[in-house]
Amino acid sequence: xxxxxxxxxxxxxxxxxxxxxxxxxxxxxxxxxxxxxxxxxxxxxxxxxxxxxxxxxxxxxxxxxxxxxxxxxxxxxxxxxxxxxxxxxxxxxxxxxxxxxxxxxxxxxxxxxxxxxxxxxxxxxxxxxxxxxxxxxxxxxxxxxxxxxxxxxxxxxxxxxxxxxxxxxxxxxxxxxxxxxxxxxxxxxxxxxxxxxxxxxxxxxxxxxxxxxxxxxxxxxxxxxxxxxxxxxxxxxxxxxxxxxxxxxxxxxxxxxxxxxxxxxxxxxxxxxxxxxxxxxxxxxxxxxxxxxxxxxxxxxxxxxxxxxxxxxxxxxxxxxxxxxxxxxxxxxxxxxxxxxxxxxxxxxxxxxxxxxxxxxxxxxxxxxxxxxxxxxxxxxxxxxxxxxxxxxxxxxxxxxxxxxxxxxxxxxx
Amino acid sequence: xxxxxxxxxxxxxxxxxxxxxxxxxxxxxxxxxxxxxxxxxxxxxxxxxxxxxxxxxxxxxxxxxxxxxxxxxxxxxxxxxxxxxxxxxxxxxxxxxxxxxxxxxxxxxxxxxxxxxxxxxxxxxxxxxxxxxxxxxxxxxxxxxxxxxxxxxxxxxxxxxxxxxxxxxxxxxxxxxxxxxxxxxxxxxxxxxxxxxxxxxxxxxxxxxxxxxxxxxxxxxxxxxxxxxxxxxxxxxxxxxxxxxxxxxxxxxxxxxxxxxxxxxxxxxxxxxxxxxxxxxxxxxxxxxxxxxxxxxxxxxxxxxxxxxxxxxxxxxxxx
Numbered sequence: 001x002x003x004x005x006x007x008x009x010x011x012x013x014x015x016x017x018x019x020x021x022x023x024x025x026x027x028x029x030x031x032x033x034x035x036x037x038x039x040x041x042x043x044x045x046x047x048x049x050x051x052x053x054x055x056x057x058x059x060x061x062x063x064x065x066x067x068x069x070x071x072x073x074x075x076x077x078x079x080x081x082x083x084x085x086x087x088x089x090x091x092x093x094x095x096x097x098x099x100x101x102x103x104x105x106x107x108x109x110x111x112x113x114x115x116x117x118x119x120x121x122x123x124x125x126x127x128x129x130x131x132x133x134x135x136x137x138x139x140x141x142x143x144x145x146x147x148x149x150x151x152x153x154x155x156x157x158x159x160x161x162x163x164x165x166x167x168x169x170x171x172x173x174x175x176x177x178x179x180x181x182x183x184x185x186x187x188x189x190x191x192x193x194x195x196x197x198x199x200x201x202x203x204x205x206x207x208x209x210x211x212x213x214x215x216x217x218x219x220x221x222x223x224x225x226x227x228x229x230x231x232x233x234x235x236x237x238x239x240x241x242x243x244x245x246x247x248x249x250x251x252x253x254x255x256x257x258x259x260x261x262x263x264x265x266x267x268x269x270x271x272x273x274x275x276x277x278x279x280x281x282x283x284x285x286x287x288x289x290x291x292x293x294x295x296x297x298x299x300x301x302x303x304x305x306x307x308x309x310x311x312x313x314x315x316x317x318x319x320x321x322x323x324x325x326x327x328x329x330x331x332x333x334x335x336x337x338x339x340x341x342x343x344x345x346x347x348x349x350x351x352x353x354x355x356x357x358x359x360x361x362x363x364x365x366x367x368x369x370x371x372x373x374x375x376x377x378x379x380x381x382x383x384x385x386x387x388x389x390x391x392x393x394x395x396x397x398x399x400x401x402x403x404x405x406x407x408x409x410x411x412x413x414x
Numbered sequence: 415x416x417x418x419x420x421x422x423x424x425x426x427x428x429x430x431x432x433x434x435x436x437x438x439x440x441x442x443x444x445x446x447x448x449x450x451x452x453x454x455x456x457x458x459x460x461x462x463x464x465x466x467x468x469x470x471x472x473x474x475x476x477x478x479x480x481x482x483x484x485x486x487x488x489x490x491x492x493x494x495x496x497x498x499x500x501x502x503x504x505x506x507x508x509x510x511x512x513x514x515x516x517x518x519x520x521x522x523x524x525x526x527x528x529x530x531x532x533x534x535x536x537x538x539x540x541x542x543x544x545x546x547x548x549x550x551x552x553x554x555x556x557x558x559x560x561x562x563x564x565x566x567x568x569x570x571x572x573x574x575x576x577x578x579x580x581x582x583x584x585x586x587x588x589x590x591x592x593x594x595x596x597x598x599x600x601x602x603x604x605x606x607x608x609x610x611x612x613x614x615x616x617x618x619x620x621x622x623x624x625x626x627x628x629x630x631x632x633x634x635x636x637x638x639x640x641x642x643x644x645x646x647x648x649x650x651x652x653x654x655x656x657x658x659x660x661x662x663x664x665x666x667x668x669x670x671x672x673x674x675x676x677x678x679x680x681x682x683x684x685x686x687x688x689x690x691x692x693x694x695x696x697x698x699x700x701x702x703x704x705x706x707x708x709x710x711x712x713x714x715x716x717x718x719x720x721x722x723x724x725x726x727x728x729x730x731x732x733x734x
Contacts, residue, residue, distance in 0.1 A: 046553065047658070049553055050554055190705055217703070217704045218704065219704045219707070220705050220707070220708050222664050224435060224664070224668075224695065224707075225431055225435050225696065227427060227428070227431035227580075227582075227696070228424075228427075228428055228431060228696060228699040228700075228707075229704060231424050231428070232424070235421055248555045249555050249557075249655070249656035249657070249658075252555075252557055252656045253654075253655070253656070256563055256564045256654070257582075260564055260580055261566070261580055281555070284559075285555070285557030285559070285656060286559075287559060290564065
């Protein structure tokens with residue numbers, strides 16, 4: 001009482017005033033320190049863990065680069081922070097990961113993931129309810145068929161990939177190899193992804209292109225031996241083969257058997273689907289000689305547009321080369337950053353609106369194939385293109401579309 | 415929908431593939447048949463024993479670099495020769511520490527109760543082996559890059575160069591090892607005193623005990639032999655088949671189907687069972703879509719159960 005009595009009310013006034021001044025001075029700094037959280041939900045464990053690891057590398061590299069370049073300028077240079085959740089290998093584990101994410105991080109701004117379309121379908125069920133803007137590389141048509149408002153696909157959908165990729169292959173064979181392709185053998189496994197790709201081609205797609213299907217074999221993974229399949233290729237002598245295997249061991253068995261039967265090393269031009277066929281693991285298992293000339297349809301890959309940053313990015317990644325999963329996730333972070341800059345806010349609604357209104361030919365568009373980076377009313381990619389990657393000299397290079405390609409295509413001779 | 419009429423070359427190629435694939439299945443079935451035939455043990459970990467053999471081949475050939483030092487084929491021979499005593503010892507140790515202790519805890523235990531405990535124990539071993547391999551080796555599939563896996567001997571049966579039959583060198587080597595190992599086991603069981611003791615322990619454990627045969631030791635040796643033979647099959651399969659920690663499950667159904675077809679308890683019958691399963695699996699593609707190739711194994715399995723549950727070489731009467 002004596003203290004109060006001596007200094008009276010003036011001491012309290014001074015203390016309160018000082019507190020206001022100090023708090024006021026600290027407030028902008030605290031706001032700037034508050035990081036902009038973005039999420040990656042990817043398979044970090046289980047059989048798809050390698051793909052998730054490659055995505056994480058891409059996301060971490062992008063966050064490092066964005067922060068090193070001053071963070072998000074529209075928000076006073078706030079830094080970005082990555083939150084990673086393990087999607088596992090099942091729909092249930094992916095859904096749980098998304099639920100954990102939205103429950104534990106209410107300040108999340110946006111996210112990306114989750115590699116496999118089935119996992120992405122589950123994750124986006126949760127993120128949609130949380131109104132969390134979501135960017136995905138997964139290309140199943142269903143992802144943007146459900147009328148969801150908070151998801152965009154950065155690559156063309158599966159049905160479009162199938163119907164667009166084969167005319168590209170025929171055009172390439174004619175331009176580069178001087179050969180008109182008239183017959184094809186289709187080898188595909190019985191998984192949903194393979195059959196979704198092959199079905200429109202089998203049911204009239206190839207016929208419209210003037211290509212006769214001479215072998216159409218579906219096998220159930222795992223294959224124990226590929227002799228009978230490859231013997232059919234030997235007997236039918238098609239101009240080229242469309243091979244879709246979602247399983248690495250099955251792909252290895254077929255490619256090894258083709259070599260054994262004298263159809264390998266480009267003797268039977270082979271177009272495949274799935275980035276596991278252009279992975280370092282595939283090179284280690286099969287060897288560069290056997291893979292030479294193999295073409296793989298890829299929704300995204302490293303392009304000429306990234307030529308300046310690619311050597312340094314690759315070095316920092318610790319990977320022998322950067323493929324679809326890493327470069328797409330790297331781009332996704334820049335895409336989200338761009339949306340936040342244009343929205344001038346870290347709130348879900350304005351960020352999602354900025355994503356939907358995106359129409360760029362530079363900046364984040366450089367990390368995806370195609371002329372334009374835009375999205376339609378369903379969140380599907382507009383201006384995307386189908387990429388074809390080819391093994392040349394033990395390395396996979398983008399060879400098509402030619403304007404983005406890092407190497408000239410080689411059409412293997414029969 | 416039935417496939418179009420196949421050419422002679424396709425038929426010959428398919429028969430060759432069936433024989434080669436079937437021989438390897440035969441060895442796997444022999445190992446399972448040996449364990450069941452002598453111990454009456456339902457071994458759910460058999461597929462994981464195969465996986466262990468595959469990773470052993472990877473360690474010897476690639477991790478230790480033996481393939482680069484002495485060449486792929488000699489390294490493979492070394493791997494097979496090392497696998498036999500090593501996995502025999504592991505099998506004996508497993509039996510000594512785990513399986514041998516869950517036998518008849520009391521004489522009142524019924525055959526069914528005994529099978530249940532064995533089944534749960536082998537299931538546990540299977541889970542530990544598969545998940546242990548996942549922790550140690552990771553989930554990325556491994557593929558051994560040996561000269562055998564992608565090269566073939568080309569046969570020209572009519573000498574005109576029009577019909578060619580390709581025989582994968584890795585598959586031929588695996589088939590040769592399978593036949594040799596099965597023949598060796600047959601001689602061991604039928605021409606040696608150890609074999610007589612093992613058969614006696616299988617036929618009538620009580621009478622064998624009265625005759626001074628240590629039935630538990632016989633079972634221990636049998637389990638070790640079964641593990642070693644499965645691991646040898648794993649080493650050979652690894653030369654042409656990519657693998658990961660859960661690869662065993664791909665082969666377990668085939669093993670059981672082969673053993674049932676050959677006749678439960680008949681060791682040589684198990685080899686023929688495996689061989690027939692391989693042939694059926696491959697030949698089915700001549701008349702059925704390839705997608706149904708795996709289904710034919712189940713069809714054979716069901717047919718045996720319906721028509722002749724005792725199998726080709728099995729006993730139609732209960733053991734004494």
